[in-house]
Amino acid sequence: MAESLTTRLRIRPRQRVKLARHDPDFTGAFQGKAEVKSATKKNVERLFDLQYKMYAENKHSLLVVLQAMDTAGKDGLIRHVMTGMNPQGCRVVPFKKPSEKEFDHEYLWRIHQAVPPKGEVGIFNRSHYEDVLVVRVHDLVPKSVWSKRFEQINRFEHYLAENGVTIVKFFLHISKDEQKKRLEARLKDPLKRWKFSVGDLAERKHWNEYMLAYEEVLSKCSTPWAPWYVIPANAKWFRNYAVSQILVETLNRLRMSWPKVTFDPKKIKVV
Numbered sequence: 001m002a003e004s005l006t007t008r009l010r011i012r013p014r015q016r017v018k019l020a021r022h023d024p025d026f027t028g029a030f031q032g033k034a035e036v037k038s039a040t041k042k043n044v045e046r047l048f049d050l051q052y053k054m055y056a057e058n059k060h061s062l063l064v065v066l067q068a069m070d071t072a073g074k075d076g077l078i079r080h081v082m083t084g085m086n087p088q089g090c091r092v093v094p095f096k097k098p099s100e101k102e103f104d105h106e107y108l109w110r111i112h113q114a115v116p117p118k119g120e121v122g123i124f125n126r127s128h129y130e131d132v133l134v135v136r137v138h139d140l141v142p143k144s145v146w147s148k149r150f151e152q153i154n155r156f157e158h159y160l161a162e163n164g165v166t167i168v169k170f171f172l173h174i175s176k177d178e179q180k181k182r183l184e185a186r187l188k189d190p191l192k193r194w195k196f197s198v199g200d201l202a203e204r205k206h207w208n209e210y211m212l213a214y215e216e217v218l219s220k221c222s223t224p225w226a227p228w229y230v231i232p233a234n235a236k237w238f239r240n241y242a243v244s245q246i247l248v249e250t251l252n253r254l255r256m257s258w259p260k261v262t263f264d265p266k267k268i269k270v271v
């Protein structure tokens with residue numbers, strides 16, 4: 001049988017990742033948006049049901065980690081794929097530059113507090129991985145400090161996974177050219193202009209350093225308990241489809257069941 005899309009996009013543990021070998025334009029067996037639209041819609045509906053079951057069962061939680069360069073579409077993905085989820089039981093948590101208080105703690109402190117409780121879905125818009133990405137690229141802590149974090153993160157995620165947190169991590173992979181187009185579009189379109197940030201141009205200058213930092217993250221932190229997926233994200237419709245498909249498969253593997261009731265409904269009469 002042909003390798004499934006999910007298997008193809010998943011980084012194997014200890015695989016040495018070279019992002020140049022992962023085509024951001026890849027769209028699998030699909031030629032265009034129209035072909036994939038109904039499949040994505042179906043997945044979004046399945047996600048709604050699966051999330052509902054997770055909420056009812058109150059046993060597992062799902063943690064979705066989103067990492068990407070600016071404009072790669074973390075927000076768009078959340079809008080298109082997670083909209084199907086019931087807000088009761090689903091929380092998006094953005095991680096920005098740590099506050100003073102957060103900074104006084106070790107780097108996983110703020111992360112741990114945001115981990116979804118049983119029955120719920122948590123979406124991390126950026127995450128603890130910033131502590132080996134932006135922190136590394138901008139020399140915010142010495143190498144002797146950040147280089148220990150890959151192992152620390154693996155152990156932290158292992159601990160969460162052993163305690164009922166299903167973790168799935170997506171790197172939305174766009175090309176540098178695609179980012180240029182998207183930044184230009186933001187400047188041109190009055191409805192998108194508010195999204196433009198001069199800071200994004202400064203980060204863009206560090207593109208190659210970010211790619212190297214991402215390669216190390218993907219090579220060291222894709223584990224059986226918390227896999228990384230590299231999502232080709234130049235085509236937004238494929239990005240949305242691929243993530244929706246992986247989430248559905250991940251949740252299906254949990255084999256969740258509706259809670260058993262302790263009464264016989266036939267013997268109960270509502271008067």
Ligand code: ATP
Pocket residue numbers: 070075094095096097098125126127130131134135197
């Ligand atoms: P958008 O621009 O779509 O609103 P965003 O995630 O880019 O989303 P910003 O407010 O633009 O949000 O950027 C957040 C910034 O915070 C990023 O530059 C990110 O690198 C930075 N950041 C996140 N975590 C850390 C951290 N631990 N240390 C330093 N900087 C961090």
Ligand code: MG
Pocket residue numbers: 070197200
């Ligand atoms: Mg930004």
